[in-house]
Amino acid sequence: MLRRDFLLTTAALSAACAGRERGSPISGPQRGIAFDGYDAPMPTADDFLAIRALGASHLALFPFGYMRSHRDPEVLRFSADSTHWALTDEGLMRMGHLARGAGLSIILMPTLVDFLDGHWRGEIAMGDELDWSDWFTSYEQFLMHYAGLGARMNAVGLSVGTELRSTAHRDASWRQLIGRVRERFHGWLTYAANWDDFESLAWWDALDLVGVQAYFELGDPPHGDDRVGQLMAAWAPTRERLARLSSRLGMRVLFTEIGYKSHTGATAHPWQWDIAGVPDPDLQRAAYEAAFRVFWREPWFAGFYWWKWRPQGHHDEDYERDFTPQGKAAEDVIRRYYLSVV
Numbered sequence: 001m002l003r004r005d006f007l008l009t010t011a012a013l014s015a016a017c018a019g020r021e022r023g024s025p026i027s028g029p030q031r032g033i034a035f036d037g038y039d040a041p042m043p044t045a046d047d048f049l050a051i052r053a054l055g056a057s058h059l060a061l062f063p064f065g066y067m068r069s070h071r072d073p074e075v076l077r078f079s080a081d082s083t084h085w086a087l088t089d090e091g092l093m094r095m096g097h098l099a100r101g102a103g104l105s106i107i108l109m110p111t112l113v114d115f116l117d118g119h120w121r122g123e124i125a126m127g128d129e130l131d132w133s134d135w136f137t138s139y140e141q142f143l144m145h146y147a148g149l150g151a152r153m154n155a156v157g158l159s160v161g162t163e164l165r166s167t168a169h170r171d172a173s174w175r176q177l178i179g180r181v182r183e184r185f186h187g188w189l190t191y192a193a194n195w196d197d198f199e200s201l202a203w204w205d206a207l208d209l210v211g212v213q214a215y216f217e218l219g220d221p222p223h224g225d226d227r228v229g230q231l232m233a234a235w236a237p238t239r240e241r242l243a244r245l246s247s248r249l250g251m252r253v254l255f256t257e258i259g260y261k262s263h264t265g266a267t268a269h270p271w272q273w274d275i276a277g278v279p280d281p282d283l284q285r286a287a288y289e290a291a292f293r294v295f296w297r298e299p300w301f302a303g304f305y306w307w308k309w310r311p312q313g314h315h316d317e318d319y320e321r322d323f324t325p326q327g328k329a330a331e332d333v334i335r336r337y338y339l340s341v342v
Helices: 010-017 045-053 089-101 129-152 171-184 227-249 281-295 329-338
Strands: 030-035 058-061 064-066 105-108 157-162 188-194 209-213 253-258 301-309
Touching: 030 329, 045 089, 058 089, 058 301, 089 105, 089 129, 105 129, 129 157, 129 171, 157 171, 157 209, 171 188, 188 253, 209 227, 227 253, 227 281, 281 301, 281 329
Parallel strands: 030 058, 030 301, 058 105, 105 157, 157 188, 188 209, 209 253, 253 301
Antiparallel strands: none
């Protein structure tokens, strides 16, 4: 059980956060879905109406950028003739228009793809201070483009970065960047910290919400036992750490991404993207249920963005084992909580 001396009451937390979460209601969690339009059919209005019918209130869209290597200081946007339509400005604007028409609020999550040299986006490594200065200048141009696009789309929220661990200690550079973003985008801001380094960020106070990519390792509960209970117990130390951080900062915590594949072993290392194991939709269901039971009614919790939802129920060869909850038992869990009154 969490200690009372570091938990904020609902009223105290609302007062502490008042005015910080622009465009986001203080009174309850965001009921989010992460929308993956890449390499899938163009969505229709029915796709977003179906998401709204789940009880969802918010939709995350993902503009992607890239670097030629993890040591190259230039951050680039994909051009319209070299990428899928969903990554273009026109594609993002179209999806935003359809989503808003369905009654969904939009957030943008600009993200750098992992590098062709095999490195993760959190392993950016410049050679010297001049290269770091060039990197932040280039990243600012990338981010400001999407801050402007978000303003045009009437997005309510924007992440200033995703899992950029090796850059995060450069406090002054990030604070300067965030200040410039605020000049162009007037919704709330967050940063999507990796699940294993969210406590190390020194500039959370420059933002409005603590964002976490919530792929925490929860172990592998055996089939047939009380999977939900075991997963809830595995969440307990992390819940305490998140509650302490929220109390210390006076800010709510948002799971900018959370998700589980529907195969055996998926909760042991949820951050692993490779498909492995045999189909196990019950494990995915139990993982969704446990997360909702642990966090949904916490006053310091700002909501979930479940990875991932595909246009037109797009299925590939890995559908039975991949992250999407569509057409699986996990979808029913989302619907039950998102449509409930809390």
